Amino acid sequence: MRQINFIREIRCHSSRSIHNMFDIKLSDLPKEVQKQSLEADENKIYDVIVIGGGPAGMTACVYLARKNLSVLLIAENLGGQVLWTSEIQNYMGYQYIMGWELAQKFAEQVNSFPVAMRIPDEVIAVGQEDHIFSVLTKFEATYQANSLIIASGKRPRTLDIPGEKELTSRGVSYCATCDAPLYKGKDVAVIGGANSSVWAALDLNKIANKVYLIVRSKIKADPILIDRLDHAEKVERLIGYVPITINGKDKVETLVLKDTKSSEEQELTVQGVFIEAGLIPNVGFLREMVKINELGEIIVNCNCDTSEKGIFACGDVTNVVDKQIIIACGEGAKAALSAYRYLIEQKIDNH
């Protein structure tokens, strides 16, 4: 990350600090000779549409393409949650790798296969007629396939409080990694007490003038992060508070909090509100087509079958308990192989 407060060191011509400051990221630089990705085609019936470009979806694409199936990947980006994961030490083959680097390696591998891509876009509705699935995207494209793999992962949980929706991208942000540098010298609030919230507060501590960390009950981040937080001078922890309103005309001006014990309200003057209140499964577009559990996750069996024939699911959007990159990849592979078997059974061959 760019360390804006390191300017003085750079002026001293320190090669180490200048290198860190511009920390160049060669993301998504596919090797030209291998790049084979295709344009998305609205007039074609694909064998499989994969919804979601995280580790599960990308792995599924590779497995499907290797089976010579026609594949369309629809995603907001290639990488998903991995893009904003900092350090990864438990993905086999890499003792230490940054999230964006791993995402880049996955993307290079997908790009080396003939997979059609619709990026950036997002599926907003799914329908089925005569065994053919159709999907509608946010940007009004429609695609069809004989089967679907849902790997849509999770999305940030919203607070659903007054002012949140209206002031999104006007000071309310769900991507501290992206937007934190815009709040240099400003007062901001971070909502949440998990790892991602503490990471956001630590990032903002280097940039902002003042950082309020708003936590309902207890900070649940890893001890190593809490230790770092202890040394973050600009961060003030407000524990036992919940946000109830975000105020502002054209941009965020204040955040109203309520004390969970006394119900007393308090108004903070802030220019930014970073919401890190956890993640929820991205299943809204399915509209009860498949069974989900009480957490909103798609219920799958050990073959990644859902309750609906022809629809498979994998990764963090499912009820598989552990949400890990390596597990999502494995599940992506399983979903692809199950879809392949399903298509053979259906004797559908579009080649």
Added chain:
Amino acid sequence: MGLIINKINAVKIKEVFQSLKDPVKLIVFTQELECQYCRENRILVEEVVVLSPLLSLEVYNFITDKEKVQEYGIEMVPAIVVIGEKDYGIRFYGVPGGFEFTSLIETIKMVSSGDSGLDDMTKAELKKITKAINIKVFITMTCPYCPSAVLNAHRFALENDNIRSCMIDSTEFIPLSNKYRVYAVPKIVINEYIQFEGPLPEDKLLAEILKFNLIC
């Protein structure tokens, strides 16, 4: 090892630059005094151009080289102009570090090939643009979603001389970011009138530009 590009990345970029077709000139506008990152911007580009014999560098001073500033329509520094067979109107304002480094490398590749990589239908539609279109893409270096927005804008600029595109580092040009109310990135501004946050797919960005071409 360079000051900004380490040895591993240099090897990787060299490999990527093997596919360059035609020469590309990078023109850096700098102002060593009172410009926070001009020096770093120049160093970055110097470290890039040595990685391929097809790349060359020219450096001009924003204050003293008035003719060049005017010729390339440079509005602020640090700035980089990427020139291939001609000046396609592609600009980077602010250091293309962090995730934006990818945008710079991909832009060099695109300009060298003279091919935007856009869909044939998009190319045909872009040829119909007759009015001056200026696409500004506000970014932060830590934004993983920004390069795709920057690259799409540059691809569009390559296809039609009426279209100009620029990457703008929001943290570097704060008054400009305030003017356009940049609170989230990527933020795209088309000729002052059309503004939105988040990257758009090719066909939707095209629709926005065609809309402008039609109504204004």
